[in-house]
Amino acid sequence: xxxxxxxxxxxxxxxxxxxxxxxxxxxxxxxxxxxxxxxxxxxxxxxxxxxxxxxxxxxxxxxxxxxxxxxxxxxxxxxxxxxxxxxxxxxxxxxxxxxxxxxxxxxxxxxxxxxxxxxxxxxxxxxxxxxxxxxxxxxxxxxxxxxxxxxxxxxxxxxxxxxxxxxxxxxxxxxxxxxxxxxxxxxxxxxxxxxxxxxxxxxxxxxxxxxxxxxxxxxxxxxxxxxxxxxxxxxxxxxxxxxxxxxxxxxxxxxxxxxxxxxxxxxxxxxxxxxxxxxxxxxxxxxxxxxxxxxxxxxxxxxxxxxxxxxxxxxxxxxxxxxxxxxxxxxxxxxxxxxxxxxxxxxxxxxxxxxxxxxxxxxxxxxxxxxxxxxxxxxxxxxxxxxxxxxxxxxxxxxxxxxxxxxxxxxxxxxxxxxxxxxxxxxxxxxxxxxxxxxxxxxxxxxxxxxxxxxxxxxxxxxxxxxxxxxxxxxxxxxxxxxxxxxxxxxxxxxxxxxxxxxxxxxxxxxxxxxxxxxxxxxxxxxxxxxxxxxxxxxxxxxxxxxxxxxxxxxxxxxxxxxxxxxxxxxxxxxxxxxxxxxxxxxxxxxxxxxxxxxxxxxxxxxxxxxxxxxxxxxxxxxxxxxxxxxxxxx
Amino acid sequence: xxxxxxxxxxxxxxxxxxxxxxxxxxxxxxxxxxxxxxxxxxxxxxxxxxxxxxxxxxxxxxxxxxxxxxxxxxxxxxxxxxxxxxxxxxxxxxxxxxxxxxxxxxxxxxxxxxxxxxxxxxxxxxxxxxxxxxxxxxxxxxxxxxxxxxxxxxxxxxxxxxxxxxxxxxxxxxxxxxxxxxxxxxxxxxxxxxxxxxxxxxxxxxxxxxxxxxxxxxxxxxxxxxxxxxxxxxxxxxxxxxxxxxxxxxxxxxxxxxxxxxxxxxxxxxxxxxxxxxxxxxxxxxxxxxxxxxxxxxxxxxxxxxxxxxxxx
Ligand SMILES: Cc1ncc(C[n+]2csc(CCOP(=O)(O)OP(=O)(O)O)c2C)c(N)n1
Ligand code: SF4
Ligand SMILES: [Mg+2]
Numbered sequence: 024x025x026x027x028x029x030x031x032x033x034x035x036x037x038x039x040x041x042x043x044x045x046x047x048x049x050x051x052x053x054x055x056x057x058x059x060x061x062x063x064x065x066x067x068x069x070x071x072x073x074x075x076x077x078x079x080x081x082x083x084x085x086x087x088x089x090x091x092x093x094x095x096x097x098x099x100x101x102x103x104x105x106x107x108x109x110x111x112x113x114x115x116x117x118x119x120x121x122x123x124x125x126x127x128x129x130x131x132x133x134x135x136x137x138x139x140x141x142x143x144x145x146x147x148x149x150x151x152x153x154x155x156x157x158x159x160x161x162x163x164x165x166x167x168x169x170x171x172x173x174x175x176x177x178x179x180x181x182x183x184x185x186x187x188x189x190x191x192x193x194x195x196x197x198x199x200x201x202x203x204x205x206x207x208x209x210x211x212x213x214x215x216x217x218x219x220x221x222x223x224x225x226x227x228x229x230x231x232x233x234x235x236x237x238x239x240x241x242x243x244x245x246x247x248x249x250x251x252x253x254x255x256x257x258x259x260x261x262x263x264x265x266x267x268x269x270x271x272x273x274x275x276x277x278x279x280x281x282x283x284x285x286x287x288x289x290x291x292x293x294x295x296x297x298x299x300x301x302x303x304x305x306x307x308x309x310x311x312x313x314x315x316x317x318x319x320x321x322x323x324x325x326x327x328x329x330x331x332x333x334x335x336x337x338x339x340x341x342x343x344x345x346x347x348x349x350x351x352x353x354x355x356x357x358x359x360x361x362x363x364x365x366x367x368x369x370x371x372x373x374x375x376x377x378x379x380x381x382x383x384x385x386x387x388x389x390x391x392x393x394x395x396x397x398x399x400x401x402x403x404x405x406x407x408x409x410x411x412x413x414x415x416x417x418x419x420x421x422x423x424x425x426x427x428x429x430x431x432x433x434x435x436x437x438x439x440x441x442x443x444x445x446x447x448x449x450x451x452x453x454x455x456x457x458x459x460x461x462x463x464x465x466x467x468x469x470x471x472x473x474x475x476x477x478x479x480x481x482x483x484x485x486x487x488x489x490x491x492x493x494x495x496x497x498x499x500x501x502x503x504x505x506x507x508x509x510x511x512x513x514x515x516x517x518x519x520x521x522x523x524x525x526x527x528x529x530x531x532x533x534x535x536x537x538x539x540x541x542x543x544x545x546x547x548x549x550x551x552x553x554x555x556x557x558x559x560x561x562x563x564x565x566x567x568x569x570x571x572x573x574x575x576x577x578x579x580x581x582x583x584x585x586x587x588x589x590x591x592x593x594x595x596x597x598x599x600x601x602x603x604x605x606x607x608x609x610x611x612x613x614x615x616x617x618x619x620x621x622x623x624x625x626x627x628x629x630x631x632x633x634x635x636x637x638x639x640x641x642x643x644x645x646x647x648x649x650x651x652x653x654x655x656x657x658x
Numbered sequence: 659x660x661x662x663x664x665x666x667x668x669x670x671x672x673x674x675x676x677x678x679x680x681x682x683x684x685x686x687x688x689x690x691x692x693x694x695x696x697x698x699x700x701x702x703x704x705x706x707x708x709x710x711x712x713x714x715x716x717x718x719x720x721x722x723x724x725x726x727x728x729x730x731x732x733x734x735x736x737x738x739x740x741x742x743x744x745x746x747x748x749x750x751x752x753x754x755x756x757x758x759x760x761x762x763x764x765x766x767x768x769x770x771x772x773x774x775x776x777x778x779x780x781x782x783x784x785x786x787x788x789x790x791x792x793x794x795x796x797x798x799x800x801x802x803x804x805x806x807x808x809x810x811x812x813x814x815x816x817x818x819x820x821x822x823x824x825x826x827x828x829x830x831x832x833x834x835x836x837x838x839x840x841x842x843x844x845x846x847x848x849x850x851x852x853x854x855x856x857x858x859x860x861x862x863x864x865x866x867x868x869x870x871x872x873x874x875x876x877x878x879x880x881x882x883x884x885x886x887x888x889x890x891x892x893x894x895x896x897x898x899x900x901x902x903x904x905x906x907x908x909x910x911x912x913x914x915x916x917x918x919x920x921x922x923x924x925x926x927x928x929x930x931x932x933x934x935x936x937x938x939x940x941x942x943x944x945x946x947x948x949x950x951x952x953x954x955x956x957x958x959x960x961x962x963x964x965x966x967x968x969x970x971x
Contacts, residue, residue, distance in 0.1 A: 281943025315933035333735025338939030
């Protein structure tokens with residue numbers, strides 16, 4: 024019995040893979056297993072190759088992904104051609120027997136570079152480029168096992184049974200994939216039924232059809248092939264689990280945190296968060312309303328951030344959610360929020376950049392940008408999260424900090440987090456605190472920018488006060504004032520907040536160190552690097568090397584003292600940056616703030632996640648003296 | 659306490675050029691506010707950047723002086739978060755129809771209850787007289803190096819097709835008439851727009867008070883009826899658009915008013931009943947001890963669809 028299984032499910036974009044992943048995730052969770060699933064896809068609606076990389080564990084909530092996988096389920100020939108090297112020896116590939124004669128060179132959606140690589144691969148081995156010859160080779164040389172199913176036949180049986188037209192039947196293609204996973208892992212059908220009911224609540228026919236195919240396929244696989252990757256019963260021991268994407272968990276946190284206004288302009292990979300928020304706009308629980316949440320799709324991202332700042336001036340917790348191109352447009356207003364000391368939260372999901380970059384792929388190349396975006400100097404918080412639960416609590420922290428210090432807060436996330444589904448324990452709501460900062464509701468001659476305290480009292484528009492604000496330098500009332508001494512005082516009042524935040528925000532919100540005594544090599548990373556880094560620490564033990572991981576969370580104000588206290592114990596050549604960008608941006612900030620050089624780096628900028636297997640290999644290379652390793656694994 | 663126009667004055671020195679049309683706009687604003695007895699704490703002027711952008715500092719109501727071209731969108735957030743506020747936007751022609759044009763159009767589509775005052779001086783005042791989007795092609799105002807090479811746009815027609823439900827034109831030197839327009843705009847429910855002809859005595863030597871004195875006439879004196887009655891929306895709009903293209907004689911007054919369209923805040927209110935019942939800023943989000951109104955049970959109920967109950971084996 025297995026305690027951990029990795030799966031790859033691949034097929035054309037738009038063919039239902041995403042909901043297959045949701046169904047499988049919930050089914051595994053139903054039985055108490057932890058899952059972590061990344062979704063990789065093109066910026067395309069229908070037809071291009073997409074896949075789900077899923078890790079299932081009986082012992083814990085998985086936090087990372089690794090290759091090779093045990094099981095590859097291919098909806099089409101392209102998936103087999105793209106991923107056959109991702110499968111371990113003895114692993115299983117489920118494929119469609121009707122594609123046996125399909126050639127890699129004739130699949131138009133395969134990108135030219137991959138087609139060339141395949142061509143070279145086949146010609147080196149002297150193989151023809153059909154699925155059939157590939158299978159023959161993999162079976163004999165790589166000991167891979169194959170489960171061949173006749174997808175068109177299965178679908179035509181379905182359409183006969185339920186009298187569906189072929190178009191309708193083809194929508195069940197993804198259920199063949201789910202069915203084969205069920206067959207191979209022995210996943211209980213009850214759990215699948217539960218997951219389907221939850222995914223397609225109220226659509227009884229859909230549930231019934233899906234369940235039928237899944238059962239049918241799983242029996243065919245089980246009886247016909249007798250391959251079983253049976254998971255041991257779960258030892259995680261939770262009664263309930265949250266199963267959510269990063270986008271969704273952030274949306275939940277915003278609601279718990281009291282958000283009342285969210286503006287956005289559609290962009291991948293941020294928009295799903297706003298969509299989820301909008302489905303909860305009535306904030307109703309069992310018919311009882313807890314308030315209202317205005318979610319508004321604006322004409323552009325400038326409008327998105329400006330209206331969020333406006334809403335904040337009216338006294339509600341407000342946020343906007345975006346990605347790189349959108350944030351680029353928001354920059355002028357970001358500085359305005361800094362200047363008029365308005366709270367606002369920008370949830371920023373990084374994607375492949377610059378420019379349109381890789382719209383649906385991940386990256387961490389916007390860190391320096393978020394720190395320095397907008398002209399002039401003003402205090403801001405830049406906070407990043409490394410996993411789903413961190414993102415939950417950080418979302419609320421972001422709302423709190425923005426209101427407590429009257430500053431814009433950039434909550435820096437990325438596509439990897441946004442689109443990955445993870446199981447987690449339920450967030451502990453009883454530990455959540457809401458801090459709205461100091462407010463005033465009635466004051467004649469109210470000075471919004473009162474110089475007697477660095478963090479002035481905030482009043483809501485519409486309360487018993489009159490207030491002014493201006494992006495121009497202003498006096499205590501908010502009227503334009505260019506007097507040099509006033510300028511100095513106001514400037515310093517604002518900048519002083521950096522020091523105050525630095526002294527007040529606890530270091531555990533800003534940085535975490537993972538590592539025991541005797542650590543030799545310390546990885547320095549942030550955001551989604553966390554999971555892979557932590558699992559690499561474990562994996563490196565097999566090589567007799569103790570590694571540590573410094574997880575940076577807050578980049579402004581930077582936790583200088585804490586980082587210094589950890590890193591100064593190590594020699595610079597034993598510090599290795601692990602990041603999803605070219606410059607190893609966070610490590611530059613470490614040096615800038617602490618004077619400590621992070622001499623080594625392991626970087627990845629292909630848009631795909633860092634996998635534990637490649638990270639471990641890279642760490643070993645670093646130990647052998649390499650200064651910089653560039654990772655590139657993953658389709 | 660009855661408020662007089664003077665009560666809406668701040669003691670900030672008004673630093674527009676002597677003779678600037680903006681003074682007339684400001685005077686009309688004070689009078690309109692007094693006539694409506696607007697509560698200063700419940701009124702917000704949001705402005706962009708330009709000579710016009712300074713307006714809020716001179717008025718004793720809440721004043722948010724924002725970014726060039728963006729006043730409308732800051733105002734949008736302010737109003738959506740608290741729909742009981744009276745929200746006015748003051749911007750220049752460069753501001754509202756140049757850099758901020760997209761927002762100007764979008765506000766019409768929203769029909770959110772915001773009043774937009776265009777200080778239409780046909781130049782970029784604060785950057786020293788460049789051509790604005792309302793300056794006609796071929797004209798060469800004082801500080802242009804060459805005649806304007808771009809065509810102008812028609813703010814009234816643009817507002818109409820964008821969906822503003824109150825569209826008017828005023829003239830800054832006819833302050834009483836302008837005051838009446840502002841009062842009517844504020845009383846109107848929905849996106850309102852007033853194109854205010856505003857001489858810039860420093861940079862615009864073509865559209866001077868003389869220029870306007872010769873051309874301006876009152877729509878209402880010609881029996882113009884701007885109000886949409888049930889069923890004649892399109893006719894009214896087409897007539898108003900045609901009227902807005904008169905240039906030799908310049909009509910001022912209310913071109914168009916439609917009171918049948920739902921406002922954005924009403925649309926949200928329909929979808930989210932509690933929105934207009936307890937205004938968002940006054941909705942409770944935390945308990946006295948600082949914990950959120952959510953507890954573990956409420957969380958589980960609200961986000962039930964994300965929670966999986968593990969089957970006991
Ligand atoms: C993003 C940006 N670009 C340019 C400017 C410079 N700027 C200041 S005022 C102004 C134009 C003002 O013209 P208008 O909007 O017609 O206002 P007026 O001064 O005529 O009232 C410009 C371009 C700015 N403040 N911000
Ligand atoms: S430059 Fe023109 S618009 Fe600006 S204050 Fe002077 S006269 Fe008025
Ligand atoms: Mg102008």
